[in-house]
Amino acid sequence: MRGTMQSRFLRPPGALPENEFLATCIRCGKCVQACPYGTIKTASLLDGVTVMGTPVIYARDRPCYLCMKCPPVCPSGALKRGLKEKEQVRMGTAVIAKKECLAWQETLCRSCFDDCPLIGEAIIMDNELRPVVDDKKCVGCGICENVCPVDPAAVAVRPGGKG
Amino acid sequence: MRLKRLRTAAQIGTICLVILVPLANKKGFTFITGTLYSLAVGPVWITDPLIGVQTVLTTARLDAVLLLSLLIPVFLAFALGRVFCGWMCPQNTISEWADRVAAKLGITRLFRPQPRALPRTIVLAAVLTATPLVGFPLASLLSAPGLISAQAGKYVVEGVVGLEAGLIGLIVVVEFFLVRRAWCNYLCPVGGFLGLFRLKGTLKVVFAEDAEHVCGKCRACVDACGLGLDPLGGNLYPLCHNCGDCVGVCEALKERGKPLSFRF
Structure with missing residues (x-):
């Protein structure tokens, strides 16, 4: 789950691009x-x-439930203070590891599809009932990653740094 | 000793604030949120002036909300001096209480320099110069009151504290054995910055003798100063943070005298 996609951290909704965020956030x-x-947790000295x-x-x-508080x-x-609509959040993008995903390996599973807050938009089921992420709609909340029954999760959010 | 009691209440109140705010937030009461970096009391936002200026330096942007939130502490410093340090800052409270324990135990520090403002000013200048160069908020990492309250918040949410909380322990150990009140007197950039907001009319401790106020040379005020300053010698600022302990002991004297007082 960490490895390739965790070179940067997943930030709360509305975060500025990572470099700007690090300069602006007063901790x-x-x-x-x-x-x-x-x-939302706090990074410690051990994280750098x-x-x-x-x-x-x-x-x-624990994923972001997009309450926008x-x-x-x-x-x-x-964090961009004016951000109110959860659809406009771009914390990151969910990426499905097809080799691990049950539905892609021909076992019935629609956990991520069912729990996606933008149901039927950010994650859609293709005509063989396999989940597919729509990069343009996905906000990166990580609920899919949280509910995925595979361990480690077959879907994970790649931090996007676009708020 | 009314002043002293008031101040102790303010100090304990601040510690309670630092602990109770994250606890209350967790329960869903969000009238007050934040830490000693930046606090929101209802619609009123208050940010540490040094933290605000540092952010202007790292971002090269003027954020109106951020700048407005600096007004209350800047005004407070102009009016009453560094009362945040003397009356609220939990690091000062910890250092002060540890200093009293050290005095009871009769600890003699390895180094005993005369408190001077210069080292702290140099630290502040270095932090502010380096901040835009490194591109991340150095002053935030070096704000002891901010760290204490942010770590209290972290503990409430996560049940652990970060390694950076060790800075507070380090300060206490250094002050116990090496230099008395090393952080507040010589290093703290937050206090150094607040010390810049001084006008002629800012509240200050004044030693003034006249026909009715004659100093009995009891030196109770010198012993009372938790920072090791000499209220009789003048030149108290910017190190003095108007805690009022010297004024308090002077006022409590039974005989005539009482030459120390707070004045604008």
């Missing part, structure tokens, strides 16, 4: 406190000096 922890799900104190999301443990509380604008 105050307000978004962490605003998150009613305990989804430059990211220490920044908000991170480990979607497999964190962007408006950001004092520095590291």
Whole structure:
């Protein structure tokens, strides 16, 4: 699950592109406190000096439910305060590992399709009932990664850094 | 000792704030949110001035919301001096209480320099110069009050604290054995920055003798100063953070005198 896609962290919704985010975020922890799900964690010194104190999301443990409570509380604008519509979030993009995915390996499973908050839009089922991600619609919330019954998850969010 | 009691209440209140805000937020009460980096009390946002200026330096942008949130602390510093440090900052509280323990144990520090403002000003200048070069908020990483409250928040959410919380332990150990009050007096960039907001009319401790106020040379004020400053010698600023302990002991003297007072 980590490896290739975790070279950068998944940030809360509305985050500026990573370099700008690191410069703008004051590490105050307000978004962490605003998150009613305990989804947003705080990176520590062990994650690196430059990211220490920044908000991170480990979607497999707990995804973002797109309640949109964190962007408006950001004092520095590291999260775009004006972001209100969950459809406009671009935290990242879900990527399905077809070799691991049950549905792609001919076992019936539609966990990710069923739980996607943009149901029928960000993840669609092709005509052989296999999930396919629409990169243009996927917001990167990680709910699919969280509910995937395969271990490690056959679908994971690649952090996108486009907010 | 009314001043002292008031101040202790403010200090304990701040520690409670730092712990209770994340706990209350977790329960869904979100009237107050944030940490000592940046706090929101209802619609009123308050950000540490150094943190605000650092962000302007790293982003080369002026964010109106951020700049507006600096107004209250800047105004407070102009009016009352560094009362954030003396009356609220949890690092000062920890250092002060540890210092009292050290005094009870009769600890003698390895180095005993005379407190001077210059080292802290150099640290502040270095932090502000390096911040735009490295491109990430150095001052945030070096704000002890911010770290303490953000780590309290992290503990409430995650049940663990980060390794960076070790800075606070390091400060306590250094101050216990090497240099008395090393962080506040010589290093802290947050206090260094707040010390820049001084006007003629800013609240200050004044030593003034006249016919009715004659100093009895008891030096109780010198012993009372938690920073090791000399209220009788003048030149208290910018190191003095208006905690008022010296004024308090002076006012408590029974005999005539009481030459120390707070004045604008």
